[in-house]
Amino acid sequence: MPERVFLGWHRPFLGLLTEWLLARREELPGMLVVVPTAQAGRLLREALAEAAGGLLAPRVVTPGHFLHTEEAAPEAIELLAWVEVLESIGDWSPYAAAFPLPPGEDEAPGWAMGLAKSLTGVRKSLQENALMLADAARRLGKTVEGERWEALAALEVKVEQQLKRWRFESRSRVVARGTEIDATRRIVLAGVPDFPAAVVRHLSEAIVLIGAPGSEAGLFDEFGRPVVGWTERKIAWPESGSVTLTADPRQQAAEAMQIAATAGTSSDDLVLGSADEATAGELVRAFGRSGWVLHDPAHLPPAPLKAWLAAWRQFVSRPDAAEAIDLLGYAETGALIGGKRAQRVMALSAARDQWLARDRDDLQRIATVTSRNPEALQLAEETLESLQRHRAVFLREGAHAGLSRLLERIDPRGERSGAIFEWLDATASVAEEVRREPGLWIDLLCSTLPEGTVVPPEDRVLDIQGWLELFHEPGKHLIVCGMNEGLVPGRASSDAWLPEGTRRLLGLSHDAARHARDAYLLTAMIEVRRNDGRVDLLLAKTGSDGDVLLPSRLLLATDEGELPLRVKKLFREIEPPDSSLAWTLDEIWRWKPPVIDKEPRIGVTTFADYLACPFRFYLKHIAGMSEPDPERVEWNQRDFGNVAHIIVERWALDGEAKDFSKEAAIEAWVHEELDRVIAERFGSKVPLAIRIQRESMRQRLSWFARIQAGERERGWQIAEVETKFELDIDGVTVVGRVDRIERHDDGRRRVLDYKTGTTAGPVESSHRTGIVASTRFPAHLENVPQILCTGSDGKPKRWKNLQVALYSAALGDVDELGYFQLGATEGDVKLSLWDGFSIADRDSALACARWIVGQVKNQVFWPPAEKVDFDDYAVLELGRSLGESVTWKGGAA
Structure with missing residues (x-):
């Protein structure tokens, strides 16, 4: 005894x-x-x-x-044995008591790994009482769980046989033997x-x-373990100290710091603990701000290289641009591609954003159809080629040899890969017998690598102890955070295989035992400091994720007379720590964009952006800021419009096709060209979303063919396509490109711009908007006569776009101006002409352009407009307006 x-x-x-x-x-x-x-x-x-x-x-x-148990099989080997057994079962009917629905049916590849982890977790829990699944089945034989556990035990037999064939013995069997x-x-x-x-x-x-x-x-029982009687005892709150309710972990840490500071406790006498990991991290930060260097021993970093291994595993499975970008996010990858990780990520991201490039084949095709930024495309292709070369060697050599080769490159000194090499050695014998794809071995490796170690800072003054360590701490002043239910005592089992009732029957730790243990520990920690010390207990109403928390049942362990007072204190409403703070935007909270001074070169289409908002114009056209969307799987509006422009441009450049007057001939030509453009960009594997959009564009092109055939019949013939021009306005070069210039058989000249968007309305209303008595001008346009003009209806208007009007100024005499709209419906595919456009309109547009050029030359990009039709920079507003969230040091209006 x-x-x-x-x-x-x-x-x-x-x-x-x-x-x-x-x-x-x-x-x-x-x-x-x-x-x-x-x-x-x-x-x-x-x-x-x-x-x-x-x-x-x-x-x-x-x-x-x-x-x-040093002699037991490594965890990865036992996990693999379960995977092998589970995947080998063709008839699940003998195991129907545990699996009414056969695993693996209609499930994604890899289902066996998830189930294997669950079952090895059950076996690990049973090791607490030296039980195997067969032992548990015998103990539960007369319960409603009996048949289920017998089925699991039958699977266990197969797993043990598999391990024996590999010359291993499971840890469960070794522990059960003693x-x-x-x-x-x-x-x-x-x-x-x-x-x-x-x-x-x-x-x-x-x-x-x-x-x-x-x-x-x-x-206490004979081995010193608290018995259930502790759960029935009253726990007196500390007489010297406090019980403090806070809003969340951050406020809890701040309160702990305040308590220690007010008490004037030295680090030698202070004991600081937390049952909540989130609060422990906040304690490190809160005390650190006051000059106390704290260490949280429970916060272990992930195993070195584990994150890189997971990224490499994804690239091995799918060697595409997206996975390559993720892999390049790790410094270790630099050793595989010769450095320049940032440039390579930018090149791959740009190719995905501009061309929806998915893989190396896409990049090679794109390089043949564009002359835009060839260096970036070449770098992107070289990156994928290099990574795919390493992948090919890895697949050829197998996971063990391949990983060894990779680790020698990315960690030549072996400073971070020691545990991985040990794992490879321990599993090498089984890898020779079991032919599995390398990705599975990486999954096993990542699942079973031990956590990393952390070296405590040499200048630390205090460790943050966990709940079980606190009883052994000698300090006179004890501060404990995280006194919430589910933390103290720990949360009841949520394992579907091992609910609380089953755990009791199997002699495993259970909620009542944890309750008794923690009631004793709290009582003892308060009692040892009752006469010479202090205890402060803190808890939170919400966790770091916003979930509502309850007070620990230990704090409610009292008699009926005192219970209402404790309930009132522990369940009272409490304001968030920042609820009384008014938000103020002083300079420290404002975003400060860079002031860029470069020689202006203004596109004819960008005047509309300045008229809408000068600061957004600056961000887009001077600073070059845009929000990429490389993760999209379908064309956005820009992509759709670019493809449409390419098709009709190539059609118009075909000397024979551009003069077709029959709808069927035009339709056949543009449909064939659409298929060719898609093949250039996506090859034979066109994504589903693009195939859907292709059919939408095919329909638009059919409507285009009908309208075009009619215009040709009426005598209009294409003279020029994609004609570039330059205008000198007060020393600034204004550039543009005209989609289409036509001449009529009678000599008239017409300029058309293609529009594929759904918002393109009549030409004049797209360029200027009416003014009435109640019109409120944006701040940057107040008292600017150059923006004013008279509409074709004789009413006052102001300019909001100058594109088509400036075509007239750049190209000389033009009889007609307008849009060739390629909208989403049959009615939206049509010609839209600017009726009544005059020389006065052209001169007014030039005057407005001259004012904008002057503003840009003088770097006047402020103030931003309060409202715009489309805002590409809403993310910068922080829920306010750009004027409130940005500090601008450039020119002012």
Whole structure:
């Protein structure tokens, strides 16, 4: 039988434990001291060293020491065995009790990996009581769960047989068989309130040190674990200290800092803990702002290279531009492509944004049909070619050899890849027997790599302890955050295989046991500081994700008389920490765009942008800011219009086709050219969304053919296509391109611009808008007579677009101006002419253009318009207006 020793709780447990051990210093080398966590072990070793200097210290371990199994199969091998077994089952009827619907049917590839992880998780939970699935099935045989567990046990047999063929033994079997413990050492359980049931077999002769007075002996079992009686006891709130309700983790951390500062507690006397990971991170930041360097031992970074491996796995599965961009986001990839990661990402992103390029084949096709930015296209293609070359070698050599080669390149010194090479060595023998695609091995690797380690900062003054470590901390002032239900005590099991009732029947940890344990720990931590110390408990109403949190049931453990007061305090309404702060936009909160001074060269189509908003004009045409959309899978309005323009331009450049007067001939030509353009960009694998849009464009082109045939019959003939021009306006070059210039058999001359958008209305109303008594001009257009004009109806108007009007100024005598609209409906495919356009209109447009040129030359791009029809820069407004969210240091209106 274990020997129980009650050390009391008149002062912190660590001091009592150290005294008890030092009183038996001659026996220490033969002791195996068991503490609840590795952090508690560190505290004990430091306390012994400080109290006694150089002595032969005992061996200090955690309960997991008794379940250590070096000879068991690696986790990845056991996971693979489950995958192999699950995928090998053709008839699931023998397992219908566990799987009424056969797994794998109508599911995506990889279903077996997800199910394997679930079942290995069940087996790992059962190891807590040294059980296998077969043992659990026997225990549950007479319950409603019996048949289900028998089915799982039958699968387990197949998995164990598979592991045996690979010359391995599962960890579950090794734990169930039991491990040998050095019998020469005396086991001392030092303040361990909870441990796996499988450990009990090693503790029959242990000394159990309990941090409580002997008067509480009836509330502990023979191994020092709190019994259910603790859940029925009242827990007195700290007399010296507080219980504080906060809004969220951030405010909770700020309150903890304020409590420590007000109390004037030194770092040597302060114990800081959190049962909530989110609050622990906030504590690091809150105390850091006040000069305290804190360390959160529970916050472990992911395994080195794990994120890169996941990105590489995606590229191996799909070697496209999108996956390459994700892969280039990691510095390690630079070793595979010769650097220039940023430039390569920009080149690939631009190709995807401008051309919807998906892969290397698309890039090669695009390079043959455009002369625009060939260097970027070449860099993008070279990037994919280089990565695909490494991928081909990886696939040819297999995951193990291929990963070894890659790791030697991206981590030549082996500073971050040691754990991966160990994993590769441990699984190499099975990889030779099991032929699996490399992606699965990477999935196994990422699933089973241990978490990374973190080196505590040398200048730290305090560690943030977890809930179980706090009992071993000796400081006089204890601050505990995260006193919410689901955190203290921990959340009840949500595992569909192991609900709380099943866990009880199987002798696994369950909610009642955790409740008793945590009730004892909280009571003890308050009692050890009742006469000489302070305890502050904090909780939040909402978590970091906004979910509503409840107070821990431990804070409500009181009698009926006091309960209403506690409920009133813990459930009261509380304002968010920033609810009383008025938002003010001073300079520090405003975005400051760069002031760019470059020689202006204005496009004829951009005057409309300045008239709409000078600052948005600056962002778009001077700063070159735009919001890319490389993730789209279909044409946007720009893409659709560009393709339509290419088709009708090529048609008009065909000397024979442009003079077709028959609708069928024109239709056949443009339809064939549409298919050719699609093939140039997408090859034979055209995405579904593009195929749908292709048919929409095919319909528009049919309507175009009908209108064009009619115009040719009426004597209009195409003379020039895509004609470039330049205008010099006050020393600034204004450039443009006319889509189509026609001549009539009678000598008249007509200029047309293609419009594919759905918003193109009559030409005149697209260029100027009416003015009435109530018209309110945008601030940048107030008192600017150059924008005013008279419409063809004789009414006052103002310019909002100058494009077609300036065609007249650039091309000389023009008899007709207008649009050839290629709208979405049959009625929207038509000619729209500017009736009544005059020399006075041309001169007025030139005057307006001259004013805009002057503004641009003088860098007048402020103030921004309050309202615009289409806003490409709404994301910069921060929910306000550009005028409020931006500080402009350039010219002012």
